[in-house]
Amino acid sequence: MDTAAAAALQTDKVIDITTTGRTSGDPRRIEIWFHHLEGRTFITGRPGRRSWYANLRAQPRFTFHLKGSHHADLSATSRPILDETERRQLLAPIVAGLNADQPPLDAWVDGAPLVEVIFD
Numbered sequence: 001m002d003t004a005a006a007a008a009l010q011t012d013k014v015i016d017i018t019t020t021g022r023t024s025g026d027p028r029r030i031e032i033w034f035h036h037l038e039g040r041t042f043i044t045g046r047p048g049r050r051s052w053y054a055n056l057r058a059q060p061r062f063t064f065h066l067k068g069s070h071h072a073d074l075s076a077t078s079r080p081i082l083d084e085t086e087r088r089q090l091l092a093p094i095v096a097g098l099n100a101d102q103p104p105l106d107a108w109v110d111g112a113p114l115v116e117v118i119f120d
Contacts, residue, residue, distance in 0.1 A: 001119055004070040009036050012068035017043065022058035029065075034117070035094050041117040043078070044094060047103055053113030056080070064117055078115040087114055 018029040030052055035042045041064075045053070056062060056078040064074040081087050091108045102108075 001074065002072070005066060005072045005074065008066045008068060008070040008072075009041055012066065012070075014068060016065035016067060017052065018063040018065065019052055019055035020059040020062070022055050028052070028055060034064075037090060037093060041119075042081075042090060042094070042114060043117060044091065044108075044112050044114045047107045047111035050113045053080075053115070056115055064119070075120040077118045077120070079118055081114040081116060084109060090114065 013033050014031060015034050016029050016031050018027050020026070021028050028051070032043060032045065032052065035044065057080060060078045062076055062078060064076045066072045066074065081090060088105070088109045091112065091114065092105060095102060095105050095108050
């Protein structure tokens, strides 16, 4: 990964991801926020079912598209975060940084999709 892409991971918030449709096999591109914590990169969303998460559970390989301060298409693999203790530890600072109109932390821990992004 080049230095401009690494810098964008530190400062940017909005990206696109392209996943593989779990039933269709077709590419699916969406805009989503990401979070950089403790030198690691994560994608999450409000509690509830999400197609992008189901796609990543079925096919963990995807493309992480930087589109803010730097443009790059980065190959990556997702690692679902399923352990409740790890989820709480990671989601606490993410939820704290969001606006006040959010479900409580427990709802996020119980039902929000959460994956770590591992870049190739």
